[in-house]
Amino acid sequence: MPKKKRVRKSPQRKSTSEYCKPSSTKKIMLYHDMAVYENFERCAQRIFAILRNSQRECPDAERTLLFRVQGHRNDEGGYDHDAWEIIRHFIPEYIFPFLTAMINPFGEIRNNKKQRNDMPDLLVIGYPAGEEGDFWYDVDLLPIRAREVNGSSRKSPPSKEAIARYLGVEDSPSCLVCWGTPAERAHAVPSSLGGSMDVRNFALLCVYHHKQAPDIADAEAFWAWVDYAERRDAGSKWERESDHVKEKVQQFGSRTEKVDRSEVAFIDAVKFELEHLYGWEDDDFARFSWDLQEEYHRVLDAATRKHFGVERKVATHSWAYDVALYRITRDSEARKRRRNKVLLYESIPE
Ligand SMILES: [Zn+2]
Numbered sequence: 371m372p373k374k375k376r377v378r379k380s381p382q383r384k385s386t387s388e389y390c391k392p393s394s395t396k397k398i399m400l401y402h403d404m405a406v407y408e409n410f411e412r413c414a415q416r417i418f419a420i421l422r423n424s425q426r427e428c429p430d431a432e433r434t435l436l437f438r439v440q441g442h443r444n445d446e447g448g449y450d451h452d453a454w455e456i457i458r459h460f461i462p463e464y465i466f467p468f469l470t471a472m473i474n475p476f477g478e479i480r481n482n483k484k485q486r487n488d489m490p491d492l493l494v495i496g497y498p499a500g501e502e503g504d505f506w507y508d509v510d511l512l513p514i515r516a517r518e519v520n521g522s523s524r525k526s527p528p529s530k531e532a533i534a535r536y537l538g539v540e541d542s543p544s545c546l547v548c549w550g551t552p553a554e555r556a557h558a559v560p561s562s563l564g565g566s567m568d569v570r571n572f573a574l575l576c577v578y579h580h581k582q583a584p585d586i587a588d589a590e591a592f593w594a595w596v597d598y599a600e601r602r603d604a605g606s607k608w609e610r611e612s613d614h615v616k617e618k619v620q621q622f623g624s625r626t627e628k629v630d631r632s633e634v635a636f637i638d639a640v641k642f643e644l645e646h647l648y649g650w651e652d653d654d655f656a657r658f659s660w661d662l663q664e665e666y667h668r669v670l671d672a673a674t675r676k677h678f679g680v681e682r683k684v685a686t687h688s689w690a691y692d693v694a695l696y697r698i699t700r701d702s703e704a705r706k707r708r709r710n711k712v713l714l715y716e717s718i719p720e
Pocket residue numbers: 545546547548549550575576577578579
């Protein structure tokens with residue numbers, strides 16, 4: 371098995387049952403690496419899921435959480451808002467009582483009180499009253515939403531090495547989705563829309579996934595797509611592994627081969643993405659109308675670009691439909707419901 375510096379674990383691929391037998395295990399180590407493509411909500415839900423699963427699989431074992439962060443830097447070299455919220459507030463205030471110890475980028479902290487084991491079934495993430503919209507893309511103005519606050523003013527893109535260094539994968543720069551090589555630099559917000567040359571505006575993607583990634587004004591939606599593609603194509607990263615490793619992975623219910631979706635008709639592929647990345651349900655699809663089509667074209671014109679050599683990208687068009695839907699319905703409850711649905715960790719069907 372080739373050595374991989376990057377460690378990725380999810381409650382699905384590596385359930386805690388791998389590490390312990392119920393009733394015999396006294397101590398357990400939980401691990402989460404906040405990937406560059408996870409935002410606060412995704413990361414919080416995943417840490418919570420790992421915690422809840424561990425209580426289910428190894429009830430009352432002493433838990434230590436090891437938490438790391440990939441990327442997510444601010445202008446001063448500290449952590450950006452999403453990572454800081456997790457490190458400074460979410461873990462210490464919400465997760466820590468259910469742990470015996472935690473290890474974060476600043477060191478190890480032990481819980482002086484007794485670890486609690488009565489965690490709730492669901493994590494509900496709230497927003498400050500009246501400020502909810504601030505956390506979402508502005509569908510009225512269709513502006514650029516970048517992750518970097520004061521992007522560097524450099525005129526040329528950072529080197530692939532610099533991006534890999536930022537992501538902490540300099541030893542094996544590979545596609546964020548499938549771990550394939552060679553990896554290319556991929557803009558989160560394209561420069562033709564005004565995206566910066568700051569290292570935080572770049573991902574590493576293989577040719578196959580770069581050709582599929584959306585070319586849109588909303589960096590967070592770009593990263594959400596990478597996250598979705600990583601789950602959708604999860605099998606492809608095991609393709610190069612030995613049969614022994616594949617067998618292990620299969621035992622946990624994961625695929626170990628690439629699912630080729632290139633033959634899927636364009637509109638079916640857009641529908642699939644609306645359903646699995648944006649959480650659309652029958653009611654949402656039933657809203658198809660001329661008004662929606664008109665808004666969709668407005669969004670396409672104002673906030674997306676064509677990628678060199680690729681005429682139509684499923685990911686760009688499905689984002690435009692999702693933004694257009696909200697522009698015509700203004701149904702923020704439905705928008706929140708769709709959003710929460712896809713936040714909960716789930717595998718994506720073939
Ligand atoms: Zn790839």
